Amino acid sequence: MLWPSRAGWSGWACCAGLLFNLGAWTSLPSADLRSDEQVVFYPTAAWRVADGWEAELRGCVFEMEPRPVAVLLVRQALGVDRAGLTPEESALFDARLRLLLRDHKRGRTVTVQWIGSGPKPKLVKLGPSTAGGQFSARVRLTQAEVTAWADTNGCLHYEAVWPQNRSPRPAPGQVHLIEPTGWSVISDIDDTIKVTEVREWNVMLRNTLCRPVQPVPGMAQVYQTWARRQAARFHYVSAGPWQLYELVAELVQRHGFPPGPVHLRTVRVSDGTVLALLESPQQYKLQAIEPLLALWPQRRFVLVGDSGERDPEAYGALARRYPHQVARVFIRNVTDEPAEAERYRTAFAGLPESVWRVFKDPAEIVGALP
Numbered sequence: 001m002l003w004p005s006r007a008g009w010s011g012w013a014c015c016a017g018l019l020f021n022l023g024a025w026t027s028l029p030s031a032d033l034r035s036d037e038q039v040v041f042y043p044t045a046a047w048r049v050a051d052g053w054e055a056e057l058r059g060c061v062f063e064m065e066p067r068p069v070a071v072l073l074v075r076q077a078l079g080v081d082r083a084g085l086t087p088e089e090s091a092l093f094d095a096r097l098r099l100l101l102r103d104h105k106r107g108r109t110v111t112v113q114w115i116g117s118g119p120k121p122k123l124v125k126l127g128p129s130t131a132g133g134q135f136s137a138r139v140r141l142t143q144a145e146v147t148a149w150a151d152t153n154g155c156l157h158y159e160a161v162w163p164q165n166r167s168p169r170p171a172p173g174q175v176h177l178i179e180p181t182g183w184s185v186i187s188d189i190d191d192t193i194k195v196t197e198v199r200e201w202n203v204m205l206r207n208t209l210c211r212p213v214q215p216v217p218g219m220a221q222v223y224q225t226w227a228r229r230q231a232a233r234f235h236y237v238s239a240g241p242w243q244l245y246e247l248v249a250e251l252v253q254r255h256g257f258p259p260g261p262v263h264l265r266t267v268r269v270s271d272g273t274v275l276a277l278l279e280s281p282q283q284y285k286l287q288a289i290e291p292l293l294a295l296w297p298q299r300r301f302v303l304v305g306d307s308g309e310r311d312p313e314a315y316g317a318l319a320r321r322y323p324h325q326v327a328r329v330f331i332r333n334v335t336d337e338p339a340e341a342e343r344y345r346t347a348f349a350g351l352p353e354s355v356w357r358v359f360k361d362p363a364e365i366v367g368a369l370p
Contacts, residue, residue, distance in 0.1 A: 033108045037063050039160055041112075041173030042245060045235075045261045046156065047295050048180055052143050055156065055175045057112065058136040060242065061105040061129045064098060071097045078205060089210040096209045100243045104133025115157040115172060118148020123161060132266060134242070150177060155259075176233060176261055181298045183232040183369065185223065186289055188305040190238065191334050193219045194251050198308050199334075213247055215255040216332070218362035225366050227258045232302070232369075234260030237288050239281030241267045263288045282310035286317065293322050301325050302369065306332040307358070312347035319351050329356040330365050 305311025
């Protein structure tokens with residue numbers, strides 16, 4: 001997950017209490033999207049239905065505010081010594097804390113249109129946004145519309161209907177068209193494809209908030225190979241909060257991972273849901289992945305995670321529950337436990353040895369799909 005590590009509960013609990021109090025700053029509802037507010041669209045998926053396709057559209061409305069006092073208080077709560085940071089790390093720290101502390105806007109609506117060379121795209125109204133600024137909708141599309149608007153990579157794109165002089169304009173939204181059959185990869189993020197080191201609180205904190213995003217060497221090449229050979233589609237699932245989505249987008253876009261829908265946890269700093277970040281991610285992973293299995297019951301799924309937290313246990317449970325869908329489980333070994341360890345025997349009890357593998361070097365799994 002992006003945040004926090006179970007090893008850092010005490011430090012985050014202190015910060016969570018502070019954020020809870022800062023949450024009183026969230027704004028009151030309003031029906032209009034104002035000129036000083038911003039929109040981010042999250043990558044999602046579409047699936048076939050009887051008369052065409054159903055697509056999910058999702059995003060968030062917010063306002064970026066400096067809040068220097070809040071940044072200072074959170075830095076102190078987390079125990080980050082600015083004197084120990086380089087100028088570059090200090091700038092990243094302030095920018096990423098502002099992501100966590102941005103002012104989400106409730107009750108806003110966003111009108112979007114499909115981008116494509118076909119017939120004039122129809123307008124879609126999304127919202128009103130929730131108290132956490134998020135909005136979502138499921139939209140039905142005909143096959144003709146999808147054929148007209150999809151790009152060569154099997155994606156639909158949409159954009160906000162925005163005044164021409166509005167700046168900054170939000171990046172277009174992306175919907176991945178996923179067919180009923182084929183290979184799907186559900187990938188964890190932290191310490192699976194992103195260097196985070198969640199088991200060491202101070203290191204995790206610095207990697208998450210102070211340092212440029214670093215990919216796990218070799219993992220992008222593995223995923224690219226699967227995308228090319230098996231035409232695999234990708235979902236990125238983390239128990240971290242949507243507030244840090246931009247870090248996931250940077251990782252995927254800058255470091256060559258195949259694009260795909262992103263699934264993060266919805267929490268708010270102004271109510272008790274922020275404390276859910278203190279819980280083990282295992283239950284969240286089950287709740288996030290099972291709906292994907294339900295939407296594509298005929299696809300073959302590959303679950304990729306790491307041994308730093310509870311991925312073996314969560315993925316083992318899913319493989320037993322859905323044996324005809326979960327074809328492979330790969331666990332990146334960051335704890336130096338041998339594959340014969342009691343932990344793995346328990347986590348993968350009852351599963352054929354051909355289904356799961358613990359690996360150190362990503363090259364070990366690049367050719368592991370049939």
